[in-house]
Amino acid sequence: MCGVFGYSGEEKEDLAGYILEGLKKLEYRGYDSSGIAVFKKGKVRIIKEVGELANLRKRLKGKHLSGNLGIGHTRWATHGGVTRKNAHPHTDCLGKIAVVHNGIMENYEEIKQKLLGLGHKFKSETDTEIFPHLIEEKIKKDRNLSFSEAVRLSFNQIEGLNAVCACCSDGEIVAFRKGSPLVAGLGEKGNFVSSDIPGLSCLTRKIVILEEGEGVSVTKERVVKINSKTGKRALAKETFVDMEEKEAARGNFPYFLIKEIFEQPEVVARVAASDKKEIKKAVEMIKKSWGTYFTACGTAAHSGLAATYMFSEIAKRHVNFAFGSEFPYFNDFLVPKSLLIAASQSGETMDTLEAVRAAKKKGAKVLSLVNVPSSTLTRLSDKTILLKAGPERAVLSTKSYIAKLSFFLLFAYAIAGRLNLGIKILQETSKEMVRMLKRGLEAKMKKLAKKLSGCEHIYIIGRGVNYATALEGALKIKEASYIHAEGFPAGELKHGVIALIEPGTPCFCIIAKDRAKEAVLSNAMELKSRGGYIIGISSERQSVFDVWIQVPEVGAASPIVSIIPMQLLAYHLTLIKGYNPDRPRNLAKSVTVR
Numbered sequence: 001m002c003g004v005f006g007y008s009g010e011e012k013e014d015l016a017g018y019i020l021e022g023l024k025k026l027e028y029r030g031y032d033s034s035g036i037a038v039f040k041k042g043k044v045r046i047i048k049e050v051g052e053l054a055n056l057r058k059r060l061k062g063k064h065l066s067g068n069l070g071i072g073h074t075r076w077a078t079h080g081g082v083t084r085k086n087a088h089p090h091t092d093c094l095g096k097i098a099v100v101h102n103g104i105m106e107n108y109e110e111i112k113q114k115l116l117g118l119g120h121k122f123k124s125e126t127d128t129e130i131f132p133h134l135i136e137e138k139i140k141k142d143r144n145l146s147f148s149e150a151v152r153l154s155f156n157q158i159e160g161l162n163a164v165c166a167c168c169s170d171g172e173i174v175a176f177r178k179g180s181p182l183v184a185g186l187g188e189k190g191n192f193v194s195s196d197i198p199g200l201s202c203l204t205r206k207i208v209i210l211e212e213g214e215g216v217s218v219t220k221e222r223v224v225k226i227n228s229k230t231g232k233r234a235l236a237k238e239t240f241v242d243m244e245e246k247e248a249a250r251g252n253f254p255y256f257l258i259k260e261i262f263e264q265p266e267v268v269a270r271v272a273a274s275d276k277k278e279i280k281k282a283v284e285m286i287k288k289s290w291g292t293y294f295t296a297c298g299t300a301a302h303s304g305l306a307a308t309y310m311f312s313e314i315a316k317r318h319v320n321f322a323f324g325s326e327f328p329y330f331n332d333f334l335v336p337k338s339l340l341i342a343a344s345q346s347g348e349t350m351d352t353l354e355a356v357r358a359a360k361k362k363g364a365k366v367l368s369l370v371n372v373p374s375s376t377l378t379r380l381s382d383k384t385i386l387l388k389a390g391p392e393r394a395v396l397s398t399k400s401y402i403a404k405l406s407f408f409l410l411f412a413y414a415i416a417g418r419l420n421l422g423i424k425i426l427q428e429t430s431k432e433m434v435r436m437l438k439r440g441l442e443a444k445m446k447k448l449a450k451k452l453s454g455c456e457h458i459y460i461i462g463r464g465v466n467y468a469t470a471l472e473g474a475l476k477i478k479e480a481s482y483i484h485a486e487g488f489p490a491g492e493l494k495h496g497v498i499a500l501i502e503p504g505t506p507c508f509c510i511i512a513k514d515r516a517k518e519a520v521l522s523n524a525m526e527l528k529s530r531g532g533y534i535i536g537i538s539s540e541r542q543s544v545f546d547v548w549i550q551v552p553e554v555g556a557a558s559p560i561v562s563i564i565p566m567q568l569l570a571y572h573l574t575l576i577k578g579y580n581p582d583r584p585r586n587l588a589k590s591v592t593v594r
């Protein structure tokens, strides 16, 4: 969460605009507010605004702020409300040092009290603001201290998982990371820092990867690495990263969300065409392990849960699942021969990374499924399978979920010695998805969205692998449209939740042609008997359905096709309610705090 970006280099006519362009690629990390600090001839100009980056752009209209050094920030609020005052950059008492930050400075309260005692004045409610004051205090105490040393010593004083980026008037940006992501980049006419590698796409391919506890001094001429503990400096070595240069464009689609939903058949076809050797290597790791555990968060977690059913049914293999945030309390039985499979679109989700780090401490191996190449998770893993779903720009995960489900299905078939069958199922599924989308599914879901847009609650049930689909469908609906939606294992309703069903309550029932079919049908009947409005997602019409949403019959790939109607419903509910489907409130695409 929060995106930081910085540039030090040749003077730019419109440096403010340049930094805005950098921030645009990081906006998915948070859009509560944004701000920039632009330095020219020792003078700094800071401009901030609440809300999306577009609001900051409006404030900057007509102001061509030139300069040779600047930093910018896009915020997902943690400490302090969503106000202009709390927007970054934050400054010291003299307004000379500017700081942007991603993370949480856990001991900020204690440090703030000390700084207040020393006479420092604070303008915001954020934890971040202590940082420029700490730097100021260090320089005040020791006039010979360099700026970068003052930043390093300040960084060592803060606790938590943080990436901090500071600059003052002398052309240098100093940034450190621990836990939170941060990279530097070497450009032709200047150098950069950014929260992630995609933030530097179109600017440079020469990336400086920062390991835990490392920092950088970025000037026009060079990028120097700094060890946060010892202060030792060394010229940074770059890595060439092949990035998808083409910035994801919406094409003819009004929003990224709908574009990405429609890209899903192609994603499944791409997974089906994966290098078999890579799949087999991953599967060897699973076969060799003494216990396989899945971990992930949010939508990615639902793919992990689905995988546990696929592994059981197709591969006849027992695996465990725990959310990333729960995994550290659930890992006592890991041994060096255990395997953790971590799935993440961004590869930067803090809870997933923490789970991986905990597993590594126990000596376990890590296999990851990641969409963003060169992300932190890929670097922590023993082996990574890239999802190749293409850039996912909508905050809601759709196509990367489908890619993860597809890979898990291939893994399960490969373990069972039937990889070719898995590939064939995916190829067929991809074709069926194209047909399904062409047959007017979207129009049907739009019509249904009109009917359901006034509802307070929506319930979704499924059994087996489609219990995960029920959870994912509910997540899509609630995070985009803010309508309360809950997914349940169909059999659990009668143990309590059925009390919530009233005449007309919308109940989605996911009914695949599998061994759970008859049981879910009975549960649908139980809901109908209490007045539930039954919307069936199924390849076959059933008399219990009030509305039938037809999906193709694709055997074990049923979770891949069954989620699509609910993705489309979430999209149209959101439009009807007048919200932005690409930017739901309170969310960020990459969750880098725990």
Ligand code: F6R
Pocket: 297, 298, 299, 300, 301, 343, 344, 345, 346, 347, 348, 349, 352, 395, 396, 397, 398, 475, 479, 589, 590, 591
């Ligand atoms: C929901 C959504 C989130 C993410 C979760 C994990 O639509 O996008 O629930 O799935 O934050 O993110 P990644 O996959 O980047 O680890």
